[in-house]
Amino acid sequence: xxxxxxxxxxxxxxxxxxxxxxxxxxxxxxxxxxxxxxxxxxxxxxxxxxxxxxxxxxxxxxxxxxxxxxxxxxxxxxxxxxxxxxxxxxxxxxxxxxxxxxxxxxxxxxxxxxxxxxxxxxxxxxxxxxxxxxxxxxxxxxxxxxxxxxxxxxxxxxxxxxxxxxxxxxxxxxxxxxxxxxxxxxxxxxxxxxxxxxxxxxxxxxxxxxxxxxxxxxxxxxxxxxxxxxx
Numbered sequence: 001x002x003x004x005x006x007x008x009x010x011x012x013x014x015x016x017x018x019x020x021x022x023x024x025x026x027x028x029x030x031x032x033x034x035x036x037x038x039x040x041x042x043x044x045x046x047x048x049x050x051x052x053x054x055x056x057x058x059x060x061x062x063x064x065x066x067x068x069x070x071x072x073x074x075x076x077x078x079x080x081x082x083x084x085x086x087x088x089x090x091x092x093x094x095x096x097x098x099x100x101x102x103x104x105x106x107x108x109x110x111x112x113x114x115x116x117x118x119x120x121x122x123x124x125x126x127x128x129x130x131x132x133x134x135x136x137x138x139x140x141x142x143x144x145x146x147x148x149x150x151x152x153x154x155x156x157x158x159x160x161x162x163x164x165x166x167x168x169x170x171x172x173x174x175x176x177x178x179x180x181x182x183x184x185x186x187x188x189x190x191x192x193x194x195x196x197x198x199x200x201x202x203x204x205x206x207x208x209x210x211x212x213x214x215x216x217x218x219x220x221x222x223x224x225x226x227x228x229x230x231x
Contacts, residue, residue: 001095003088019045023091026107026115038116041076046103051076052123055155057109057143058130062090064204065126069094069102075123080105080112109143113151122155126163129206132171144175146182153184156224161188164222165207167215179222188221195219 009020015027017036022045026033042050052075056065059079069077079090079102087106094102105112133141144164152162162185164175176193179185187193198219207217 001092003085003092005095006088006091008084021091022094022103023087024103024105024107024112026105026112028108033111033115036116038118040118041121047076048100049076051101053078053121054124054126055080055122056126056128058127059086059090059104060129061086061205062093062104064128064202064207066090066093066097066099066102067202069099070097073101075101077102078105079103080107080109082106082108110148110151113148113155117151117155119154120157122160123157124161124163125152125156126165128165128204129167130164130171132166132168134168134170142171142174144171144178146178149178149182149185153182153224158224158226160224162222162224164220165201165217167206167217169218172218172220175220179220184225184227185222186225188223193220 006021006023009018009025010016015030016032017030018025039046041047041053054068054075055078057080059065059081062079062081065077065079081087081090081104084106087104090104093099094104127143130143131141133139156162162179164179166172166175172194180187189195196216196218201219211217
């Protein structure tokens with residue numbers, strides 16, 4: 001199937017929250033956020049089987065997560081992407097590879113997580129190459145901010161992992177500072193709290209692009225501690 005085969009289920013004036021053909025649509029500026037009830041991870045039309053749940057935010061065209069879902073059929077994978085054109089590409093990979101363990105969310109990551117995802121229900125969260133928004137006046141657009149990371153802490157099971165990947169040195173330091181400020185997370189790597197080589201991690205469009213340009217990729221891993229959050 002081609003990306004173009006996925007049609008928007010509504011026009012902008014009639015937008016609402018719905019699940020259709022393995023995609024959860026959570027459009028911006030919608031008045032019905034509270035009217036939708038998320039069915040849970042292990043219930044149709046999300047997943048038909050109860051398996052460990054792994055989420056990738058900022059999934060782009062879905063190359064990384066589709067490969068992971070194909071290689072790890074014992075896990076359920078959730079791709080979250082705000083742009084519909086990219087969602088269509090993820091959806092086409094889901095269909096063509098017959099990935100019944102891959103589900104797509106078309107919506108903004110913080111809103112979807114805060115509004116619908118159950119607490120302590122996710123094994124792993126991945127955020128690969130989020131936009132660093134390097135200019136100070138654009139910093140508010142960065143996904144790695146305290147409210148969002150606090151939501152990630154909430155939905156992760158105890159001992160669950162948060163993986164952040166970037167090629168931007170400044171954003172790397174911001175990631176470390178934001179996550180470290182939440183006492184419920186502990187870094188898996190000692191100072192400087194990242195590694196630059198992660199065999200078997202998988203590749204994506206942006207990783208290939210930045211490596212071709214000679215940039216260093218930084219992988220940051222944090223674990224949700226077994227104690228209660230204090231922040």
